[in-house]
Amino acid sequence: MKKWFIVLFVLSSAFTLMANGSDEGGAKPIKLGGVWPLADITGEQASKAAQMAVEEINAAGGVLGRPLELTIIDSEFKPEKGAAALERLATVNQVDIFVGGMSSEEAMGPDAPWYFHLHPWDYNQGASYVEGWKALGTKYPQIKTKKWFLAYEDSPFGSASFDASHALFADMGDFDGDSFTSAAKGGGDYTAVLETAKASNPDIFLWAGFGADALPLMEQSKSIGFAPPLFVGAPPGWPSDFGESELAEG
Structure with missing residues (x-):
């Protein structure tokens, strides 16, 4: 499943910024710099x-007693854009705190030994996955789970996720799989990966991409007659109107 990366520096660090003083006419703002891929619903x-x-x-x-000031830059899902955005925020905008990040492909360097992954809640996303799979197993006991196929977006994170899965x-x-280029990154033709999946004849088909892939994947699956017993999507966020489509029901 897609594990999306969030970089948050705790605002309590603002205590260390008080020594910076105030601007004339008011308190000096605490500057935040945010980098997200704005083409995807989750980043937006x-x-x-x-x-x-x-x-x-x-x-x-x-x-x-100091106002917050937020500057947002679009990373466009490109590592070099994300790096340039951070450089600009640090040197030109001179932000005090970085926030944001969605994909480790653009937020982390290769072989980075650490990352910040902080949440204001206990990490219950994994627990919800377990609950969801148990609910599916209870409602559809006739579905077998012997053959799996994972379609994943073609990035270092996607390939690493496939290897881990x-x-x-x-x-x-x-367990089999193949990659595709996400519509969020200029792709949108899923024919090859869907044909490979169809030939595999899986009990469970999983796709890990972005919200922009949801409906096109369903449409192209229907056009080639690919209808596995269980069709599961795992984007970081779904289009707000996805549930209104007939394709959302299979």
Whole structure:
């Protein structure tokens, strides 16, 4: 499953910024720099949520009496764009704190030994996955789970996710997969990966991409007659109107 990367520096670090003083006419703002891929629904919503949070915090008096100022740059799903964005935020905008990030492909360097992955809640996403799979097994006991196929977007993160999933599910049966270029990154033709999946005849078909892939994948699957017993999508976020489509019901 897609494991999306969030970089958050805790705002309590703002205590160390108080020594910076104030601008003439008011308190000096605490500058935040956010980098997200805005072409995907998750990046777009995350950036809007950050802006809303800044507005709400400022309306309540800011942090330590200082307003927050947020600058957002689009990474365009490109590592070099993400790196350039951070460089600009640090040197030109001179931000105090970095926020944001969605894909480790653009947020982490190769073989990075660490990353920050902080949440304001106990990490219950994994637990919800377990609950979801158990619910599916209870409702559809007739569906076998011996043959799996994972269609994953063609990035270092996607291929690494496939390798990890293959190792994880190897004892549960046959596990196969292939990559595709996400519509969020200029792709959108899933013919090759779907034909490969259809030939594999899996009990469970998983796809790990982005919200932009959801409906096109369903449409192209229907056009080639690919209808596995269980068709599971795992994007970081779904289109808001996905449930209104007839394809959402299979």
